[in-house]
Amino acid sequence: xxxxxxxxxxxxxxxxxxxxxxxxxxxxxxDRIEKVDSRVxxxxxxxxxxxxxxxxxxxxxxxxxxxxxxxxxxAAIKDNMCTRGIRTTCSSxxxxxxxxxxxxxxxxxxxxxxxxxxxxxxxxxFAMGSSxxxxxxxxxxxxxxxxxxxxxxxGGSAVSxxxxxxxxxxxxxxxxxIRQPAGFCSVVGLKPTYGRVSRYGLVAFASSxxxxxxxxxxxxxxxxxxxxxxxxxxxxxxSLPYPVPDYTESLVPDLKGVRxxxxxxxxxxxxxxxxxxxxxxxxxxxxxxxxxxxxxVSLPHTRYGLAAYYIIAxxxxxxxxxxxxxxxxxxxxxxxxxMWDAMEKTKGNGFGPEVKRRIMLGTYALxxxxxxxxxxxxxxxxxxxxxxxxxxxxxxxxxVTPTSPTVPFKIGEKLDDPIQMYLSDVCTLPINIAxxxxxxxxxxxxxGLPIGMQIIxxxxxEEVLLRVAYAYEQATDWHKxxxxx
Ligand code: GLN
Numbered sequence: 099x100x101x102x103x104x105x106x107x108x109x110x111x112x113x114x115x116x117x118x119x120x121x122x123x124x125x126x127x128x129d130r131i132e133k134v135d136s137r138v139x140x141x142x143x144x145x146x147x148x149x150x151x152x153x154x155x156x157x158x159x160x161x162x163x164x165x166x167x168x169x170x171x172x173a174a175i176k177d178n179m180c181t182r183g184i185r186t187t188c189s190s191x192x193x194x195x196x197x198x199x200x201x202x203x204x205x206x207x208x209x210x211x212x213x214x215x216x217x218x219x220x221x222x223x224f225a226m227g228s229s230x231x232x233x234x235x236x237x238x239x240x241x242x243x244x245x246x247x248x249x250x251x252x253g254g255s256a257v258s259x260x261x262x263x264x265x266x267x268x269x270x271x272x273x274x275x276i277r278q279p280a281g282f283c284s285v286v287g288l289k290p291t292y293g294r295v296s297r298y299g300l301v302a303f304a305s306s307x308x309x310x311x312x313x314x315x316x317x318x319x320x321x322x323x324x325x326x327x328x329x330x331x332x333x334x335x336x337s338l339p340y341p342v343p344d345y346t347e348s349l350v351p352d353l354k355g356v357r358x359x360x361x362x363x364x365x366x367x368x369x370x371x372x373x374x375x376x377x378x379x380x381x382x383x384x385x386x387x388x389x390x391x392x393x394x395v396s397l398p399h400t401r402y403g404l405a406a407y408y409i410i411a412x413x414x415x416x417x418x419x420x421x422x423x424x425x426x427x428x429x430x431x432x433x434x435x436x437m438w439d440a441m442e443k444t445k446g447n448g449f450g451p452e453v454k455r456r457i458m459l460g461t462y463a464l465x466x467x468x469x470x471x472x473x474x475x476x477x478x479x480x481x482x483x484x485x486x487x488x489x490x491x492x493x494x495x496x497x498v499t500p501t502s503p504t505v506p507f508k509i510g511e512k513l514d515d516p517i518q519m520y521l522s523d524v525c526t527l528p529i530n531i532a533x534x535x536x537x538x539x540x541x542x543x544x545x546g547l548p549i550g551m552q553i554i555x556x557x558x559x560e561e562v563l564l565r566v567a568y569a570y571e572q573a574t575d576w577h578k579x580x581x582x583x
Pocket of ligand 1: 225226227228250251270271272273274275276303411523
């Protein structure tokens with residue numbers, strides 16, 4: 099087997115037994131990037147020299163017995179997480195040359211664990227999008243069919259994992275940005291409970307919804323990464339002060355006593371029949387593993403999730419993105435008549451069309467006279483949605499839904515129709531609104547294109563999600579298929 103195809107747990111075992119070195123593993127991954135990235139374009143920046151340095155250091159740690167489990171294992175980081183000394187662009191002209199002076203907490207923790215960072219991955223500009231077509235630089239392509247999108251906004255991270263151009267990756271998820279590309283690329287992607295992973299150093303999109311999480315080749319790897327990145331951080335006031343369990347303890351191969359529910363509202367109108375069928379078949383497997391499946395669970399307010407999200411997220415974005423005024427950092431137009439003119443030109447040229455659309459939507463929803471009608475109302479809907487999840491998750495331990503209503507769509511197909519693009523997140527958005535955790539696992543294919551299954555849990559219920567996901571993975575082999583690249 100090619101070294102780049104290893105999972106974290108396989109690679110860690112070989113490193114521990116000194117059968118391969120981190121330098122060899124890192125070289126294999128860098129070679130793979132060299133081979134496939136011109137076709138899929140998952141990376142904005144490849145940090146080859148730094149990776150090899152870190153690999154050497156990791157080999158030292160391994161030989162002197164101070165290594166952690168992730169030590170020496172290559173990873174890719176979405177380009178909206180600050181990396182000290184390494185360009186962090188958010189795939190935007192606005193931050194094209196921004197080199198942060200500090201690491202995001204997640205990056206810092208991974209470095210402390212001995213990460214070898216191979217690069218920063220492409221995304222929709224400022225994480226606004228579902229296809230990676232909104233990157234200001236270039237789109238990323240789906241390795242299962244290069245004429246299709248990989249999903250977004252963490253499309254580069256998902257593709258890097260799916261193509262073995264990294265062993266694992268980190269993404270962020272505001273309305274589906276980890277789970278939807280994970281589903282579209284047939285990898286595992288977890289959006290943790292809001293507050294479980296620190297957002298310090300994550301470039302803010304919608305602060306009350308943003309959450310960082312892993313994209314991995316299997317569920318065991320997802321648990322291993324969570325063990326490192328989860329936990330309280332005093333630099334993020336929304337981070338939860340609760341102890342972090344050992345997530346690998348949830349990885350048991352049966353589901354005896356686990357109660358699952360399938361909310362009917364998630365089989366939305368217009369859903370591709372193959373997707374609905376794949377999830378129905380998956381529930382049969384889950385039952386065979388010992389779980390009970392309740393088909394009468396209902397979350398009626400789900401239908402307002404999309405509308406509430408597209409008020410709340412743009413409102414927060416309009417406030418968060420006000421800082422890009424060309425004064426402190428980032429792109430700056432100097433040739434201007436006065437300060438206002440400079441700001442207008444900076445924002446006008448620095449932001450792409452989708453970001454501008456969000457800023458305008460948000461500014462409108464927050465403006466005097468509309469605030470109550472839109473923003474406040476959306477917050478009320480948010481409370482209803484959150485309560486509804488709370489109620490539903492009293493009678494079942496987790497909910498099972500499709501991750502997306504369709505398989506990956508064609509590049510360009512939804513680009514001129516924002517509403518169609520927004521609809522591709524109907525199944526993932528409510529989970530961010532409720533603040534609960536959700537994971538996407540490979541659950542089938544339709545005409546060679548991946549289908550993801552989403553499992554949703556209670557706040558801090560990641561262990562249940564991992565248990566269900568792991569048992570399902572052990573009973574199926576969707577996750578073993580590789581794209582024909
Ligand atoms: N696709 C959604 C949006 O465009 C969610 C993006 C995300 O999760 N970052 O807002």
